[in-house]
Amino acid sequence: MRDALRAAWTIAGKDLAIEWRTKTALVSSLTFAVLVLAVLYFARDPTAVGAVDIAPGALWVTFTFAAMIGLNRAFLLERENRAMDGIMLAPVSPQAVFFGKLAANLVFVGTVELVSLPLFILFYDVPIVRGLPALVGITAMATLAFVAVGTLLSSMVVRTRFAELMLPLLLLPFLVPPVVGAVQATARILADRPLSEVEGWLKLLAAFDIVFVTLSTFLFEATLEE
Amino acid sequence: MPPAEPVLAAREVTRRFGHRRVLSGVSLQLVPGEALLLVGPNGAGKTTLLRVLAGLLRASGGRVERRGQVGMVAHASMLYDALTARENLRFFARLHGGASGGRVDPLLERMGLSARADERVGAFSRGMTQRLAIARALLPDPEILLLDEPLTGLDDASSEQVLAVLGELRARGRALVIASHQLAELMGVVTAVGFLTRGELRAVEPTAGRDVAAITARYREVTSRA
Amino acid sequence: MTREKAETLARRGTLLTSVALVALAAVYLRALMFTPVERFQGPAQKIFYVHAPAAWSGLLAFAVTGLLSVLYLWLRDRKVDLVAAASAEVGLAFSVIMLTTGPLWGKPVWGTWWTWDARLTSTLFIFLLFVGYQVLRGAILDPETRARYSSVIGILGLVLVPFIHMTVYLFRTLHPDPVVMKPGSPALPGDMLVTLLTSFGVFTLLYLGFLAQRYALGVLRDLKEEEASRAVS
Numbered sequence: 001m002r003d004a005l006r007a008a009w010t011i012a013g014k015d016l017a018i019e020w021r022t023k024t025a026l027v028s029s030l031t032f033a034v035l036v037l038a039v040l041y042f043a044r045d046p047t048a049v050g051a052v053d054i055a056p057g058a059l060w061v062t063f064t065f066a067a068m069i070g071l072n073r074a075f076l077l078e079r080e081n082r083a084m085d086g087i088m089l090a091p092v093s094p095q096a097v098f099f100g101k102l103a104a105n106l107v108f109v110g111t112v113e114l115v116s117l118p119l120f121i122l123f124y125d126v127p128i129v130r131g132l133p134a135l136v137g138i139t140a141m142a143t144l145a146f147v148a149v150g151t152l153l154s155s156m157v158v159r160t161r162f163a164e165l166m167l168p169l170l171l172l173p174f175l176v177p178p179v180v181g182a183v184q185a186t187a188r189i190l191a192d193r194p195l196s197e198v199e200g201w202l203k204l205l206a207a208f209d210i211v212f213v214t215l216s217t218f219l220f221e222a223t224l225e226e
Numbered sequence: 227m228p229p230a231e232p233v234l235a236a237r238e239v240t241r242r243f244g245h246r247r248v249l250s251g252v253s254l255q256l257v258p259g260e261a262l263l264l265v266g267p268n269g270a271g272k273t274t275l276l277r278v279l280a281g282l283l284r285a286s287g288g289r290v291e292r293r294g295q296v297g298m299v300a301h302a303s304m305l306y307d308a309l310t311a312r313e314n315l316r317f318f319a320r321l322h323g324g325a326s327g328g329r330v331d332p333l334l335e336r337m338g339l340s341a342r343a344d345e346r347v348g349a350f351s352r353g354m355t356q357r358l359a360i361a362r363a364l365l366p367d368p369e370i371l372l373l374d375e376p377l378t379g380l381d382d383a384s385s386e387q388v389l390a391v392l393g394e395l396r397a398r399g400r401a402l403v404i405a406s407h408q409l410a411e412l413m414g415v416v417t418a419v420g421f422l423t424r425g426e427l428r429a430v431e432p433t434a435g436r437d438v439a440a441i442t443a444r445y446r447e448v449t450s451r452a
Numbered sequence: 453m454t455r456e457k458a459e460t461l462a463r464r465g466t467l468l469t470s471v472a473l474v475a476l477a478a479v480y481l482r483a484l485m486f487t488p489v490e491r492f493q494g495p496a497q498k499i500f501y502v503h504a505p506a507a508w509s510g511l512l513a514f515a516v517t518g519l520l521s522v523l524y525l526w527l528r529d530r531k532v533d534l535v536a537a538a539s540a541e542v543g544l545a546f547s548v549i550m551l552t553t554g555p556l557w558g559k560p561v562w563g564t565w566w567t568w569d570a571r572l573t574s575t576l577f578i579f580l581l582f583v584g585y586q587v588l589r590g591a592i593l594d595p596e597t598r599a600r601y602s603s604v605i606g607i608l609g610l611v612l613v614p615f616i617h618m619t620v621y622l623f624r625t626l627h628p629d630p631v632v633m634k635p636g637s638p639a640l641p642g643d644m645l646v647t648l649l650t651s652f653g654v655f656t657l658l659y660l661g662f663l664a665q666r667y668a669l670g671v672l673r674d675l676k677e678e679e680a681s682r683a684v685s
Binding site: 149152156157159160161162166169170172173174176177180181184200201204207208211212215219222223225226 | 525577580581583584587588591592596597600601603604605607608609611612615616618619622623
């Protein structure tokens with residue numbers, strides 16, 4: 001188990017080092033996030049709908065779509081010079097490879113979220129945030145959910161010709177439970193509702209996380225070339 | 227002295243791609259210190275056979291037995307263009323674990339890359355990339371080394387260096403399988419030549435006491451039988 | 453499977469489908485002529501006799517694909533993948549029927565074409581997952597890789613649908629909507645129940661018939677490809 005974690009850490013570190021050098025995916029995702037936030041702000045009748053009302057939805061649409069831009073990066077990198085073959089020749093388990101890729105993707109998406117959040121608070125004039133710790137927790141849970149499934153799916157779609165199209169097509173159904181949960185919980189926290197109202201959503205998020213992270217870890221091996 | 231145990235053996239290996247049989251009933255074995263050259267036309271299945279021997283592909287039928295680590299040098303470098311030579315080797319060394327870490331600098335030295343060790347691989351020439359790929363493959367000091375067209379695209383100086391390294395490995399008791407059409411250059415290194423046509427290993431001829439002309443004649447003889 | 457067996461299966465499947473279609477016609481006749489008109493919903497309610505069983509067939513097909521996906525990853529038998537794929541295609545067809553008859557029933561009865569309740573939303577996503585499954589299959593050439601990847605999606609989808617159901621249920625209970633008429637299975641009196649149950653039976657037969665035909669077609673196509681590749685080498 002410790003070896004697996006060490007291998008995962010090594011892989012994640014390498015991924016992030018490479019991304020930091022080129023920064024292509026990161027810059028694209030961040031720019032995309034800002035654009036989506038701006039467009040969604042204007043895509044309403046301001047006299048009828050307050051910015052605060054659409055805020056949670058806008059935030060999560062931004063997070064998920066910006067994330068999807070960056071998810072394919074993880075496995076496209078390995079296809080370049082067939083580096084994945086080099087990894088598989090080493091005594092590394094497929095689960096370790098998955099954890100490494102998942103960790104790198106989480107850092108990537110987390111960075112995008114971290115940078116977009118202040119912009120979001122600024123653009124949408126959102127009341128900050130006595131419930132900040134709760135918000136961070138919810139964001140973490142929902143992000144883990146869709147990044148785990150997204151990582152698994154991207155390892156399959158990078159092999160196809162239309163990876164950029166196929167990932168959203170396959171991933172979007174899996175965004176429904178975590179994103180709905182996150183938006184509902186976020187909306188209530190921003191409206192200063194008691195935490196007990198959010199309980200149901202938190203349970204859903206937690207259950208989804210446990211089930212899908214486990215499932216994705218086990219299914220990953222089936223996506224590697226045999 | 228009893229005959230040495232084979233370090234690599236293939237027993238009736240078959241590999242299908244969809245309905246096509248890419249390999250049919252391939253059997254071979256190597257003891258330490260032996261080097262097998264695989265010759266055959268394009269599409270004969272040389273690359274597939276090497277990948278099955280390496281464990282990167284599963285055999286559809288039959289099995290492969292390995293007694294020791296496998297290193298592989300393929301047409302793709304299995305390296306990350308955005309990282310430096312040293313960073314690449316350090317990454318794979320960490321994945322292999324053990325004493326591999328200590329071999330990074332000596333291998334860079336041996337392959338004549340010490341001076342360029344901190345430059346990005348993306349800027350390397352084909353010869354340098356190939357030498358680095360060999361260094362990567364040798365990190366775990368593998369008992370078995372598989373090479374797919376190792377001399378293709380190399381200038382004379384790089385070629386000689388690679389041949390010298392291969393000779394050393396053989397002398398140190400490593401087993402080599404090399405797929406190449408450059409019989410003349412590799413004649414001095416290998417101990418046997420295998421003829422692969424349409425997925426079948428038609429014959430394996432020892433090179434002891436024979437010259438290139440003799441082997442070539444034998445090849446024509448064996449492969450002209452339909 | 454040999455060519456003869458596949459052709460026999462295709463013939464049997466066609467027979468089953470034909471019988472089921474005749475039975476379906478009989479069910480419609482009964483539904484339209486001999487089953488009483490529902491008091492509140494009027495004649496439009498009769499679409500229910502098609503809609504609910506179609507939804508059932510779609511759901512059945514989805515479950516079959518999902519379970520066979522698990523089986524494939526365990527056994528790695530290509531036939532299992534062919535059945536799963538056949539079920540997915542048939543399920544896609546039934547889903548389309550369900551999604552088109554649903555609004556046709558809903559509009560006159562509830563006054564709205566669509567409502568985001570747990571059941572409808574789940575069936576919509578079953579349809580979308582079927583589409584994704586087909587698109588993924590179409591994008592991969594190697595049959596073995598295609599089978600593996602399809603299985604991954606099949607399993608993920610099967611586990612996802614209960615979560616979607618739960619999500620929408622939570623959404624609804626915490627956001628009570630003024631519901632005009634709840635789209636549930638109302639308690640049906642005798643005649644209607646018989647018609648409905650018969651329709652369920654007929655649609656199940658239809659599913660099995662189509663499945664047999666589509667699977668046989670898949671096997672025959674596979675055999676043809678095998679002959680073709682042998683001819684080339």
